Each structure stands twice: as C-alpha cells, then as structure tokens.
Amino acid sequence: MSEYIDKLFSPVKLNGLELRNRVIRAACFEGMCPDGYPSERLIDLHRELAEGGVGLTTVAYCAVEANGRVKEEMMYMHEGIRPQVEQMTRAVHEAGSKISGQMGHCGNFSQNKGFHGKRPLGPSPMINMGGIPVGLPFAGAMTHADIDHVVQCFHDAALFMKSAGFDAVEMHFGHGYGLSQFISPKTNRRMDEYGGSIVNRMRYPLRALEAVRKAVGDDFPILGKMGLTDGVKGGLTIDDAVEVAALLDEGGIDMLIPSGGTSSMNPMLLFRGDSILPGLLKYEKNLVLKLGMIMISPWMFKKYPYEELYFLEGTKRVRDRVKNAKICYIGGASTMESLETVMREFDFVQMGRALVKDPAFVNHAMADPNYVNDCDHCNRCASIILHPDGVRCLSND
Template sequence: MSYLLKPLDQCKLTLRNRLVFPPMATSKSEENGGISKALLDYYDEKSHGGYISLIFIEHSFITQQGKASDRQLSVADDSVIGGLKKLADVIHKNGCKAVMQINHAGSATSKAVTGYETVGPSPVVNPRRGLVPSELTKEDINRIIENFKDAAKRVKQAGFDGVEIHSAHGYLLNQFYSPLTNTRRDEYGGDLLGRIKIHLDIIKAVREVVGEDFPILLRLGACDYIEGGITIEDSKRAAVEFEKAGVDILDISGGFCGYIVPGLSGQGYFSDITEAIKEVVSIPVILTGGITEAETAERLLASEKADLIGVGRAIYNDSSWASKALESIK
C-alpha cells in the first residue's frame, strides 16, 4: 500500500488515508458569519467521494472583536450551532471527517471589520497589517481564553470530529508566540514559556469542556523567517510543551510570513520544519505548502517529513484532484 493511502490509526482522530484539505478562507458565509448555502455547496463539492480523509473548516471567529474579515465564518455564539451541524453533516455524508479551526485575529483586523478597537499582546505594529493595537489586560486575556473554550464546546456540539486552535499567519496567538509582537513583561511574555502561556491556558480550558476523547489540534506558525522572530528551534521546544498539554495533532505552517516565504519554493517547502518537529514529538504532524503532485506527497511521507499531507490550492482549483491523485498511486 502507498504511504498516502495508509490509514492513520494510532491517534484519537483516526483517518482512512493521509490526505487532508487545509483550512482556506472562502468569504462565503452570511454577513453575520452564519452558514450559507454557498458554503454548504462548497464543502459538499470538496468532500464529494470521500477521497480526502479530513476536511478542515476555514478559520472562524470566536468573538466579534476577533473577526478577521467580512463574511468570515462565526463560532462566536450558540445561534450558529444549528448551521454548523448542517455543515458537519454534509461532510460526514460524503465519508470524510471534519475539524473546525477557531481563531481570534488580534491586531490582524481593523475597527472597520469588528466595530471594536484593535487589540494585541503588546502595542507593537503588526508586520502584516501596519496597525498598532491596544495592549490586552489580564482580564482581557482571561475573557479570550473563555471565548476559545466556548467556541470549542460549540464545535463539539455541532458534531465535528475535532477542533483546531489557530496560532499562525499573524493572528492573535501567533502574535503572543512571536517576539516580534510580544514585548510583555508579565507571565504572558518574556521567554518562550511565557509567550506560549496563553496557548497552554487555552488548551487546558478547551480540554476541560470537550473531554479527554475529543481531538484537539493546533496550527502553529513555526518560523517567522524574519530577524528576531520565531525560529525552528523555538517551535521544537513549543511543540514538546503542546504535546504535554494535550494537543493530539500539530498542523505546521509559517508564522507572520504566512505562505509567502522569500527564498522558499517548490513542493512541501515547510518540510524542514515538520521533519525537525517530528523528531521531538510522538503525535502526528501535518505538512502543507505548495504540494500539487501525489508522487511528491508519497515521497514526503516515505522520508518521514510528516505524518499527514495538506493539499490546499490544488484542490481549491480542482475539486477532482484528490480522486485523480489517489487513483494514480494505487
């Protein structure tokens, strides 16, 4: 059997193969963040046939102040649970599993989007947005931890197979993680353990509400590729702490660079990071980034660069990509 077709069974989230569709923003929700027919149709099309083992639902805001953009999906209050259940049911009907990504934008948004002042860990300009946020108080941080907890509870109630905490691409938790934007002098800043304290607090709070058997994933912006930013060595240390805290799968991406990394190209361009992190944790690691060929996915898995392969743009552009790719390696 090919590496890509091998089931993942040594994990809380069991999967039929190693192919996943990563979270990709669509801006197809209703204006209030609710589930639209267009969104249901989109995920129905992407999951059709059950060729992809796991579908990630695009990042969804946990509170209005953390909304990243217009028509972003909401998981901010109980009124959305019914619509989210319809979404989970559509994906399950097609034979795929579904994980929902939950997020707070922090300083990667604006008052024009949220109606609120922009906040962050420190009053430091966001490299991707150019805004200087108001510094979050400890009371604010505690409220955000509760927001993540409540959002995760809704994800489980809606019938999803797991929840992913977003700490990449310059959003709030990435802002706490990176020394570029976190200059705090309290327990939520300083050294690496201080900068990931909010992550550990959120993981603990989410675990309390979803129970021991519900999978928790974390998307980690594992390298900023900017002087003074997060390094691979930082993320190796953080990954160990996240596993100890109860994260079941690590989903690796870039930090403030997002997917646009100067000097990095080709397929699987974050593979050096995933390989390094795999060496220090026992939980599965997801690699996404420029992968467009099944043969490349096979090679990356065979060389133990990752445990799961995310294919985003290729499937976004061609919903039949997965069926053709898996057929080609049988």
C-alpha cells in the first residue's frame, strides 16, 4: 500500500472529532424523506455506508427551516423528526462511523407545495421558474429582518443537529442554494451592505457561519461546501472563489469542500458526463415544468465530458489561499490512482457516485489493493432524484 493510500485509510482527527479514515460520503440527495420525515430506508442507507467503512457519512439536504426546502419531500430540522434522526445517528455510531448533515436553504428557488408566506426569498427579485406549477412564480428580495431570521434558523438547526447526535455539520455555500445566491454576482444585485463587493456578498453567509459556530461551540467540526465557479456569464469566478475560501477560513470554518456549478443554472458542471435531463424529464410529473426544462435545456444542461479529478486545479487554488481550514477534495475521485493524487495534495476526500455504486468502497479497497469501483458516471443516479423510490445506482439493479 502506498504511503498516500495508507494516509487515506488511517485514523485522523478533525477539530477534535476522531475519524477512522479520511473518506467522507458526499452529500447526495437521497430522496428518502416522504412527507418530510426521515424514513427507515434513509436510516438503512447511512447504516450501510457506515458498515461499508466510510469515516464520515453526510446526510444530504437538512433544511434549516420548512421554507428552506426545495420540495416538501425534504426534511427540515425540527423537534418533530428527533426520534428518526436520533435513530439514524445511533445506527451510524453503532457501525463505527461518524455522521454529518448538510445544512441548506433553497433561498429563491422553492418548488415547495407546503411553502408558507407570499414567495420564496433570495438576495434580489427574480422569476422562480420551478415554482410556477405550485403558484410561486416570483422570488422576492430578503429584507434585513428576513436575513436575521434565516441566520437564526441556521443557529437553531445546528443546535438541534448537535443535540440529535450529529458529529459535524456541513454548511452549503455552493450549488446555487440560498447562501450562494448572495455570493454569486449573477443572483445578487443588491445595493446595500449585502451586495456589491465580495466582502459584502459574503456578509450573510459569514453571519450564518458565525451563528452555527455559536450554536455548536468551538470544538465541533463545521464543514463548508463552496463553489469554484458558477460556469455562467456574470457568475462566480475562480478569483472570487478563492477570496470566498479565505473569508470562510478567517470565519473559523474547519474544512472546505470546493465544488462548482449550480443546480438551477448549470448542474452538469458539478457532475460532468452524461446529461441528467432525460431522467429528470421521465420522473417530473408537472407538464409545465417538463416543458420549461426542455425549452431551457440548451442553456441549462451544458455538456461537460467526464474526467477524473475535474476540480483538481481549482481546489489547489483554494488550498494555496487558505491558512487553517482542512481541504477536502470532491469531484470525480473514483479510482485508487485518483485517491493517491488527492491524498498527496489534500487532507480529505468526499465521494458521491462511487459510494452510490458501492457503499462498501472503503472495506473493499482496504481488502484488495486492486479494487476497481465500476461506477461509469452514467449519472442515472442523479437523474432519478425526483423518483419516489429514492436515489440508487440503476446499474446495480
């Protein structure tokens, strides 16, 4: 075993949290919360990942408030789901792993039938295409009171998550979700102290980070997933992204996970490979949304061929700018050669599709140095996120 694979599979500490290795299951929306409640299948999935050897598993999309959900079939952090969440965190601990939850807020692009209030809110007014079928065609601009409210929701959600047994939280600063809508100049056209310069655009995300830190205390890991570029005209650039990383680092984040693209404008930048559009169309029940997706598909579903380690250069730029935060690589790390490269350059790795394909990746790779993960990045797992049965690897069927 090379020294880097040895590093990958050796125990390590992250802000006091002992992990049995450096492999983290990336947040991959599971689609296993019917009516917003974590199901037995969700619990089983994370137990299976823990039994399969990951150091840390991440529960996707833990919305910080009910209105922060893109769809009503997502869970939000509140006392009503405590029994199920505690059952899940216990199951992961019993299998020897640790568990994190990705804290998110959808901001301006809600499609949530159960949305309460007039309209979803983001940095600036805009059309909310996805919300048309549920009567939410417009998104408004957040007032200062709205910003204070969501900052408090981040605080309260973090408090709940820690008390329900999560070992870490991962804040979502990327992929076009609420916090990144402020970071991106494409969606943030504000003229007040929350818009304009990168320092201003980071004011709200940094306030959310400060609130989460206050809730969880100094010795609890806070991870942050961020964008390297939006990949759209007028969007976030890599030069801005390294400043975002520096500000999050100064704000006390423990680990940065640089990704890219946005779910609402340029999703293929974050996946690469085969388009997820055919699968999305197959399972989208609403005809208006279907038609909208087809019409905007040439702009939204751009082609990016898959290659291993497609965020390597961008992640190195972040690493070189950051002083304290650990760097976790994400994006096409699925071969043992790629993992060696990642361990030579960075501290941790997050894996999405390779673990959808084989939740026991770690156990298999530790037992067999010639292990090959046969995920072919067909992206059908990502294209079935709307399927009522939840996400899985269709090649395994």
